[in-house]
Amino acid sequence: MYIQNIQREQAAEFWKLRLEALKTHPEAFGSSYEDQVHTPMNEVELRINNEPDNYILGAFTEEGELVGMAGFRREPGRKVRHKGMVWGVYVVSAHRGKGIAKQLMAEILRRGQEIEGLRQIQLSVVTANTAAAALYKGLGFVGYGLEKEALIVDGRMYDEEFMAYFLG
Template sequence: MHIQNLRREQAEQFWKLRLEALKTQPEAFGSSYEEQVHTPMNEVESRINDEPDNYILGAFTEEGELIGMAGFRREQGRKMRHKGMVWGVYVTSAHRGKGIAKALMQEILRRGQAIEGLRQIQLAVVTANTAAASLYKGLGFVSYGLEKEALMVDGRLYDEEFMAYFLG
C-alpha cells in the first residue's frame, strides 16, 4: 500500500469510493448518498486540490486500486487559519483492520506539523463508530465537545464527538 495526494484525473476513482462510503456507512458522514450521487464529474474534479493545506489523501494497493481516503483542509478566515479539519475518512471493508486509516491519519498529522501557523487539527466522529474514535484518541486527539442528535439517518439519531489534535 502507498499513500499519495489524489489528482483530478483520479476523480472517478475517488467518487466511486466516496459514494461507497456514503451508501455503506450513512451514519458516519454529514453528506448523504442520495444528495451526492448525481454530482457532475466536473464538480467532483473541482473538489480535488493538491495544496499543502487542502488535499485528499488516497491509500492505494500496489495494483493502483484506491482502498482508503482522508481529506484535509485548512480554515481560510484570518481568525481561523490556525485550525485545519479532517473529513471523509474511509477504508473499504475488505481492507479494514490493516492500519490503513491510521497511516492516512498519521500522514495528515505529519503534514500538519509543516504548515506554518497551524495549531490544531479537528474532526468529528459519530460516537457509535467506536473503532474510529479509539483510533483518533490513540493518535493523540482529545475530545472538546459532543453534539447530541447531530445526525438523523433512517429515523435513528446519532451523536457526534468533536476532537482536536494540538500541534507543537
C-alpha cells in the same frame, strides 16, 4: 500499500469510493449518498486540490487500487487559519484492520506539522463508531465537545464527538 494525494485525473475512482462510503455507512458522514450521487464529474474534479493545506489522501494497493481516503483542509478565514479539518475518512471493508486509516491519519498529522501557523487539526466522529474514535484518541486527538442528535439516519439519532489534535 502507499499513501499519496488523489489527483484530478483520479476523480472518477475517488468519487466511486466516496459514494460507497456514503451509501454503506450513512451514519458516519454528514453528507448523504442521495444528496451527492448526481454530482457532475466536473464538480468532483474541482473538489480535488493538491495544496499543502487542502488535499485528499488516497491509500493505494501495490496494483494501484484506491482502497482508502481522508481529506484535509485548512480553515480559510483570518481568525481561524490556525485550524484544519479532517473529513471523509474511509477504508473499504476488505482492507479494514490493516492499519490503513491510521496511516492516512498519521500522514495528515505529519503534514500538519509542516504548515506554518497551523495549531490544531479537528474532526468529528459519530460516537457509535467506536473503532474510529479509538483510533483518533490513540493518535492523540482529544474530545472537546459533544453534539447530541447531530445526525438522523433512517429515523435513528446519532451523536457526534468533536475532537482536536494540538500541534507543537
